[in-house]
Structure formats: structure tokens, C-alpha cells
Amino acid sequence: MSRILYSGNRNASSWAFRAWLALREQGIDFEEVMIDIRRPQRWKNLAEIGTFSPPAAVPVLVDDETVIFDSSAIMEYANELGDGSLLPRDIKLRARARALVAWQHSTLGKLCPCLSFESAFYPDKKQLSADEIVNAEWIYGIWQQQLESIGGTYLVGDYSLADIALVPSVLRLTAHHEIPEHYPLVINWTGRLINRPHVQEWLTQAYALEPIYCQGYYSS
Ligand SMILES: N[C@@H](CCC(=O)N[C@@H](CS)C(=O)NCC(=O)O)C(=O)O
Structure with missing residues (x-):
């Protein structure tokens, strides 16, 4: 039996992070092959992925002869291989969780x-533009409403694929813009998410790497 996750650099591949988290949360055994997606080697390395996976992107999970590409498919597969606890049993809550993942x-x-x-891992963060602040606070407001509606600690009650899907967005937004006090549930939820052991395991490795600077970050 062979199960390989082709993953990406810890400080660059947000999609691989989601797939990896779902597999780890469900206690699934897998081998990880790290694909260097930094430029310029990115193109050659992803072309090699394209020889067996049509999108030529990471993450991709190869479970014996089955090639599962796209992080959302891998997350769902991880949940089904495991005990299914990363999606709610209630059909409507499950649909809501999937809506958040799809969004x-x-x-x-x-x-x-x-x-x-x-950019979440840059030691010197840029100042956000007024538009970026509006966008970040719009999202914080939506997360606050979702958490209020559920009255729970996570987006649809228990920790789910919806929370996992949002971890990278939480990181990149909160790294640049502190959550205002009037979103207390979001402050608690993001703190809980970031402190989950598997999230911490990935992040510890990500912070230890040389930052990967993206063109236009400081000039935008
Ligand atoms: N929708 C895909 C996106 C995957 C993706 O864009 N991965 C990046 C690395 S994080 C990549 O390999 N990009 C290659 C490309 O876009 O050519 C997923 O969820 O897996």
C-alpha cells in the first residue's frame, strides 16, 4: 500500500496546508513529498507533477493507483478515510460547512x-491600503456572524473542514491587520485555530524557512 501527498513549501503552499491538515487531523498515514514551488524551479517541478496529475499543481494525493488532485477533494477524502468527524452529521450544517469551503x-x-x-511569514509587514482594511474587516464581520449563529467554538460547531479551509486566510489577514475588539468571537476562534497542534506543527516549520518575497508586495 502506498499513499503519497505531494505537498509544497510550508511558507508558500496554502492549498497543500489545507490538504495536509485534513489528513493529519484524521490520523491518516501518508508519506509526504515536498515539491519546491519557488521560482524558477517551480515550473520544472510542477511539470513533473503534470506527468501524473492533470492540473500540474500541488497538493495531489496518490493513493495506490488513484490520483486525487485539488485540496478540497483531498480534504473530503481524508474525512471519509477517517471517522468522518470533520463534517457535521446534520445535513444543513454539513451543507453550510461545504459552502464555506467552496467560498x-x-x-x-x-x-x-x-x-x-x-507574506504571512515576512518579518516586515507592509501597511494595508484602505481598501485592504475594508476587505479584511468585511471578512471578520462575516466570520463573527457565522460564529454567533452557531453559538459554538468553531464555524459550524465542532472543528471541521470549514475551519481547516480558512486557516491560511486567517493567517494572512490577521498577520497584517489585528482583529478589532468588536469581533470577540473571531478573536477567540482564530486564536483557537492557530493554536491547534497540527497547525502549530506546520507553522513552526514555515517560520523557520527563508521568506519567499512576492513581487509587488511592498509597492502595492
Ligand atoms: N485549486 C487547487 C489550487 C492548487 C494550487 O494553485 N497550487 C499551487 C501551489 S499552492 C500550484 O501548484 N500552482 C501551480 C500553478 O498554478 O501552475 C487546489 O485547491 O489544490
């Missing part, structure tokens, strides 16, 4: 495009 996947990642995942 992150389709749209939220593009918010504040100059605040890449890499």
Missing part, C-alpha cells in the same frame, strides 16, 4: 491578492 476555494482566496500566503 474560500472559489472567491475568498482572491481577496487582498497582494497579501499572499507567503
Whole structure:
């Protein structure tokens, strides 16, 4: 039996982080192969991934002969391989969790495009523009409402794929803009997320790496 996660640099690959977290949270055994996605070697390394995985991107999980690409598919697979506890049993809450994951996947990642995942690890953070502050606070407001509606510690009650999907966005936004006091549930939730042991394991390795500077970060 062989199960390999082709992952990316700890301080660059937010999508690999999500897939890795779901696998680790479910206690799934896997081997990890780290793909260096820094430029210029990125292109050659991802072309090699493309020889067996159509999107030529990381993460990709190869479980014996089955190639599972895209972080959201890997997260769902991890949950099903495990005990299924990363999605709520209630059908409506489960749909809400999937909606939050899908929103992150389709749209939220593009918010504040100059605040890449890499920038969460820069020792010198830039000042946010007025637009970036508006966007960050808009998101904090939505997270606050979601947490209020559920009255729980995590977005849909128990820790779920929805929380996992949002960890990288939490990091890149909160690294640049402190959460205002009027979002107390978001302050508690983000603190809880960041202190989860598997999140800490990834982050400790990420902070130990040389930062990867993205063009335009300081000039945007
Ligand atoms: N939707 C994909 C996105 C994966 C992705 O963009 N991965 C980056 C690294 S974090 C990558 O490999 N990009 C290569 C490319 O876009 O050519 C997923 O969720 O897995």
C-alpha cells in the first residue's frame, strides 16, 4: 500500500496546508513529498507533477493507483478515510460547512491578492491600503456572524473542514491587520485555530524557512 501527498513549501503552499491538515487531523498515514514551488524551479517541478496529475499543481494525493488532485477533494477524502468527524452529521450544517469551503476555494482566496500566503511569514509587514482594511474587516464581520449563529467554538460547531479551509486566510489577514475588539468571537476562534497542534506543527516549520518575497508586495 502506498499513499503519497505531494505537498509544497510550508511558507508558500496554502492549498497543500489545507490538504495536509485534513489528513493529519484524521490520523491518516501518508508519506509526504515536498515539491519546491519557488521560482524558477517551480515550473520544472510542477511539470513533473503534470506527468501524473492533470492540473500540474500541488497538493495531489496518490493513493495506490488513484490520483486525487485539488485540496478540497483531498480534504473530503481524508474525512471519509477517517471517522468522518470533520463534517457535521446534520445535513444543513454539513451543507453550510461545504459552502464555506467552496467560498474560500472559489472567491475568498482572491481577496487582498497582494497579501499572499507567503507574506504571512515576512518579518516586515507592509501597511494595508484602505481598501485592504475594508476587505479584511468585511471578512471578520462575516466570520463573527457565522460564529454567533452557531453559538459554538468553531464555524459550524465542532472543528471541521470549514475551519481547516480558512486557516491560511486567517493567517494572512490577521498577520497584517489585528482583529478589532468588536469581533470577540473571531478573536477567540482564530486564536483557537492557530493554536491547534497540527497547525502549530506546520507553522513552526514555515517560520523557520527563508521568506519567499512576492513581487509587488511592498509597492502595492
Ligand atoms: N485549486 C487547487 C489550487 C492548487 C494550487 O494553485 N497550487 C499551487 C501551489 S499552492 C500550484 O501548484 N500552482 C501551480 C500553478 O498554478 O501552475 C487546489 O485547491 O489544490
